[in-house]
């Protein structure tokens with residue numbers, strides 16, 4: 001099975017893979033697993049799975065300190 005982290009989302013009433021974000025609206029966990037297994041469990045490339053949102057923010061905040069603003073000569 002490719003999607004090992006399926007969780008039931010009570011709000012949307014569908015199965016949700018924590019790893020790749022795919023969802024299945026099938027009620028049975030087994031059926032949802034079969035449906036999702038048609039796809040590879042790949043994290044969308046737009047997201048950084050190894051970085052928690054907090055770490056990403058810290059990195060963005062830190063960045064300006066290392067950058068020296070160009071001084072205007074005029």
Ligand SMILES: [Zn+2]
Pocket residue numbers: 002003004017018019020021022040041042
């Ligand atoms: Zn998955």
